[in-house]
Amino acid sequence: MNTLLETKNITKFYGSGETISKALSGVSFSMEKGEFTAVMGASGSGKSTLLNVIATIDRPSSGSILIEGRNIAEMREKELAVFRRDRLGFIFQEYNLLDTLTIAENITLPLNLQKRPVRETMELLHKVAASLEITDELSKFPRQLSGGQRQRAACARALITQPALILADEPTGALDSANSKSLMQMFEVMNERLGSTILMVTHDAVMGSYASRVLFFKDGIIWNELHRGNRERQAMYHEILNTMAVLGGEAHVS
Amino acid sequence: MLAKLALRNVKRQIKNYLIYFVTVTLSVALLFAVNNLSYSDQIRQQAEQSTDINFMFNLVTVLSCFVTALVLSYVTGFMLKLRKKEFGMYLTLGLTRQNIRILFTCETWIMSLLALLTGIGAGLIIYQFFMALFSNFMEVPFTISAYSAKGLLLTVVISIVLFGISNLMSLRYLKRVTITELLREETVEKSEKRPVLWCVLSVVTVFCLVGSLVITYQSMMAVFHNQDGAELMLWLAVDLLMIFLSHVTLSRAIAGILLKNRQLKNRGTNVFILRGLSGKMTMNSLLIGALATLLVFAVTMSNISFGEKIYADCTVEKECPYDALAMFVASEKQERYMEEGRKCIERYSPIVSEIDYQLYSAGKTTLCSNIMGYREMEWTDKFMPLSRFNALLSGCGYETITLEDEYLVVTNVQGICDVDFSNKAIELNGKIYSWARSSTSYPEFVAQMLYFVVPDEALENMPVSDRCVAYTLKNKLPDVSKMVEELTNIDKTEYATEEYCVFRVREYFRMYYNAMAGTLIIGTLYVATVFVCLALAVLSLKILCTLEDERRRFAILYRLGTDEKTQKITLLKQISAFFLMPFAFPIIMTIPLGITLGKVYEFWGFAGLSGQKAMETAGIITLVIVGVYTLYFFITFRIACNYVVCHGSEPS
Numbered sequence: 089m090n091t092l093l094e095t096k097n098i099t100k101f102y103g104s105g106e107t108i109s110k111a112l113s114g115v116s117f118s119m120e121k122g123e124f125t126a127v128m129g130a131s132g133s134g135k136s137t138l139l140n141v142i143a144t145i146d147r148p149s150s151g152s153i154l155i156e157g158r159n160i161a162e163m164r165e166k167e168l169a170v171f172r173r174d175r176l177g178f179i180f181q182e183y184n185l186l187d188t189l190t191i192a193e194n195i196t197l198p199l200n201l202q203k204r205p206v207r208e209t210m211e212l213l214h215k216v217a218a219s220l221e222i223t224d225e226l227s228k229f230p231r232q233l234s235g236g237q238r239q240r241a242a243c244a245r246a247l248i249t250q251p252a253l254i255l256a257d258e259p260t261g262a263l264d265s266a267n268s269k270s271l272m273q274m275f276e277v278m279n280e281r282l283g284s285t286i287l288m289v290t291h292d293a294v295m296g297s298y299a300s301r302v303l304f305f306k307d308g309i310i311w312n313e314l315h316r317g318n319r320e321r322q323a324m325y326h327e328i329l330n331t332m333a334v335l336g337g338e339a340h341v342s
Numbered sequence: 343m344l345a346k347l348a349l350r351n352v353k354r355q356i357k358n359y360l361i362y363f364v365t366v367t368l369s370v371a372l373l374f375a376v377n378n379l380s381y382s383d384q385i386r387q388q389a390e391q392s393t394d395i396n397f398m399f400n401l402v403t404v405l406s407c408f409v410t411a412l413v414l415s416y417v418t419g420f421m422l423k424l425r426k427k428e429f430g431m432y433l434t435l436g437l438t439r440q441n442i443r444i445l446f447t448c449e450t451w452i453m454s455l456l457a458l459l460t461g462i463g464a465g466l467i468i469y470q471f472f473m474a475l476f477s478n479f480m481e482v483p484f485t486i487s488a489y490s491a492k493g494l495l496l497t498v499v500i501s502i503v504l505f506g507i508s509n510l511m512s513l514r515y516l517k518r519v520t521i522t523e524l525l526r527e528e529t530v531e532k533s534e535k536r537p538v539l540w541c542v543l544s545v546v547t548v549f550c551l552v553g554s555l556v557i558t559y560q561s562m563m564a565v566f567h568n569q570d571g572a573e574l575m576l577w578l579a580v581d582l583l584m585i586f587l588s589h590v591t592l593s594r595a596i597a598g599i600l601l602k603n604r605q606l607k608n609r610g611t612n613v614f615i616l617r618g619l620s621g622k623m624t625m626n627s628l629l630i631g632a633l634a635t636l637l638v639f640a641v642t643m644s645n646i647s648f649g650e651k652i653y654a655d656c657t658v659e660k661e662c663p664y665d666a667l668a669m670f671v672a673s674e675k676q677e678r679y680m681e682e683g684r685k686c687i688e689r690y691s692p693i694v695s696e697i698d699y700q701l702y703s704a705g706k707t708t709l710c711s712n713i714m715g716y717r718e719m720e721w722t723d724k725f726m727p728l729s730r731f732n733a734l735l736s737g738c739g740y741e742t743i744t745l746e747d748e749y750l751v752v753t754n755v756q757g758i759c760d761v762d763f764s765n766k767a768i769e770l771n772g773k774i775y776s777w778a779r780s781s782t783s784y785p786e787f788v789a790q791m792l793y794f795v796v797p798d799e800a801l802e803n804m805p806v807s808d809r810c811v812a813y814t815l816k817n818k819l820p821d822v823s824k825m826v827e828e829l830t831n832i833d834k835t836e837y838a839t840e841e842y843c844v845f846r847v848r849e850y851f852r853m854y855y856n857a858m859a860g861t862l863i864i865g866t867l868y869v870a871t872v873f874v875c876l877a878l879a880v881l882s883l884k885i886l887c888t889l890e891d892e893r894r895r896f897a898i899l900y901r902l903g904t905d906e907k908t909q910k911i912t913l914l915k916q917i918s919a920f921f922l923m924p925f926a927f928p929i930i931m932t933i934p935l936g937i938t939l940g941k942v943y944e945f946w947g948f949a950g951l952s953g954q955k956a957m958e959t960a961g962i963i964t965l966v967i968v969g970v971y972t973l974y975f976f977i978t979f980r981i982a983c984n985y986v987v988c989h990g991s992e993p994s
Binding site for chain 2: 170
């Protein structure tokens with residue numbers, strides 16, 4: 089397997105002087121292509137900060153982040169925008185769909201930004217919509233869909249450019265348990281059948297159990313790490329709960 | 343504590359809501375300027391010459407109050423909308439509804455009183471600007487004009503009453519609104535669902551608009567040809583209605599139709615721009631229609647009022663081509679009256695040269711009977727010898743003419759000019775004279791609306807009907823009003839007034855017409871300024887109201903890989919398309935308006951200045967409007983850019 093993401097000793101500080109606070113205190117880890125990794129930890133542990141610096145929407149104070157061998161910490165703003173557009177896919181808790189656009193327009197917007205031909209765009213749209221079972225919803229506006237359907241649309245938008253890495257920030261945070269389960273099964277499909285590499289931040293042990301690897305954060309560092317290996321998901325779930333109990337965090341267990 | 347909170351909020355709002363503050367300040371400034379204008383001694387002095395001037399300033403004051411009230415209620419509503427979530431939050435934290443109302447009242451009154459002060463300060467300058475403009479039109483030297491205490495008092499009273507009314511309306515809303523309504527997100531502006539239907543309606547309304555403009559032009563030309571022009575006002579009303587309807591339908595259709603073009607839609611952020619525009623246009627189509635109509639009205643009025651000034655300048659030259667003219671019906675007393683007039687003129691300025699000329703009449707109606715109205719009144723034909731006519735022409739810089747056994751019809755009425763004289767020959771002293779041409783282009787050397795120029799030999803032995811003298815004076819007349827008063831007393835007829843005296847004094851005519859044109863221009867410029875500023879302020883506020891939502895949307899675009907430059911271009915396209923919609927047509931309208939005014943000048947007999955002067959005026963008006971537009975657009979864009987565009991760090 090090839091290394092897709094490699095972070096080396098990342099730190100991130102906010103504020104200055106006496107009011108300085110450390111969000112990341114030297115985080116190093118790597119991800120292989122096709123890996124599904126979950127990041128868990130209590131509020132303020134630094135997991136969202138990590139996601140933001142990898143997503144290039146925030147810059148680390150020091151350290152390097154290599155995605156496909158390119159150090160994004162050294163890229164200029166314009167290069168970052170292009171990199172974000174072409175190589176990264178995003179899925180957020182609040183879906184982040186544009187309310188003025190139809191679902192089809194939301195999904196194809198990243199391709200429009202890449203200036204892809206219309207015919208190719210339409211082909212990719214129908215392919216991704218079919219695989220995520222949202223073909224019937226394409227002409228609707230986000231406000232006309234349920235939370236689960238909106239999150240599927242957000243996934244379709246993240247997948248359509250075939251990014252190197254999909255970043256998901258609490259993707260089930262606004263969903264009920266049925267929709268959360270459905271979404272996680274879809275993540276499994278994206279990971280196993282479509283070969284997507286996924287880095288997901290979550291509080292939820294059930295959601296974490298779908299990942300092949302879980303990183304536990306505490307006070308800005310990787311405190312522990314679990315690998316699913318050949319274990320059943322249920323076994324992974326119990327392992328996560330045990331780890332969280334030791335971690336003593338305030339993670340929510342559903 | 344509430345007062346402290348209010349003061350802190352106001353400090354923050356001055357920074358955030360620049361457009362609100364500028365708009366209220368500008369409204370107060372314009373109100374103060376117009377109140378000073380209507381109490382100005384200089385203008386009142388001119389107003390004595392015309393009751394229309396007083397009427398016009400009263401009308402402008404009433405209009406200003408109405409527009410200011412509209413602007414204030416709109417901006418107060420805007421403030422409330424921007425801050426409703428914050429008020430909802432205060433209520434959930436335990437503040438009472440009464441506390442919120444006191445807080446909002448304190449804030450709006452602090453803002454309003456500040457704007458009143460700055461508005462009065464700006465009004466002081468605007469007033470002097472208008473007075474300088476007025477002095478320029480009156481062709482009198484500009485001196486700093488005194489301010490009126492009454493004008494100041496009236497401005498303060500009107501402003502406070504208007505602030506009070508808009509505040510009461512907001513308080514009424516805050517009394518009735520529920521916490522949920524305050525905290526709820528604004529509904530998303532929905533895209534147009536039936537773009538094809540609106541497109542068809544647009545085509546129909548644009549077609550009707552073009553048709554009604556053509557018919558209006560034809561009706562106007564009919565009026566100039568002395569034909570029935572009763573429908574002109576009706577067609578003008580239809581034009582305004584069609585401008586309104588075409589903008590409503592076009593604004594609803596345009597984005598929807600563009601969205602149907604797949605290639606265009608799928609390019610970059612176009613779909614984002616068009617969807618946003620479609621929602622905005624659908625929600626605001628009536629507003630866009632109303633603003634476009636107001637702006638067309640402002641542009642038209644500005645063009646017409648400047649046209650009035652051009653007309654006034656040319657009319658003076660045409661109606662009084664010499665420094666002074668004396669025009670008497672031949673009678674026994676005429677010699678004495680002319681001598682008295684001459685002496686009177688010499689008391690004011692030495693006479694450099696004078697040209698004597700006469701009209702002749704044999705008491706026949708051969709040519710006048712060809713004209714409807716003149717035939718019934720049995721108007722007699724009057725003739726001027728060619729040599730005298732040429733002497734008068736060359737004396738005021740016109741080219742002389744030649745006539746060979748022909749007669750020239752000279753009139754100042756276009757209807758008479760259009761009458762066919764081609765088969766009307768006249769016999770004078772045994773010789774037949776045929777029609778050469780008819781013209782309205784020559785200066786008015788006599789008081790008659792119609793006379794005929796013929797070769798000198800045709801008038802031998804014909805009795806003189808009118809005796810006239812054209813004077814060229816050495817000096818500029820120091821007190822022309824007094825001189826005209828004295829000359830009027832010489833004319834003993836019962837019809838004699840300063841305007842209809844047998845003596846015409848160019849300087850007096852100039853003063854009279856300048857007062858009329860100057861007042862009209864100041865009035866219409868003021869109204870146009872108010873309309874343009876109102877339109878721009880409303881558009882800016884509409885954009886700024888939605889910044890919170892746009893910020894969220896641009897944050898998503900940023901995450902999807904849209905760089906800062908693309909975001910700025912997207913925002914620029916979005917705002918300029920919304921701003922341009924009600925402005926494009928009024929600006930384009932200046933071209934046909936300029937052409938039409940050029941035609942009107944031709945009909946007035948000022949062929950020399952026809953198209954060019956009118957187009958120059960239209961061009962200047964367009965530039966001024968575009969300048970104000972650019973200023974407002976730039977401020978709005980800058981604020982929106984600072985607030986909306988994401989760059990570098992994590993957007994909130």
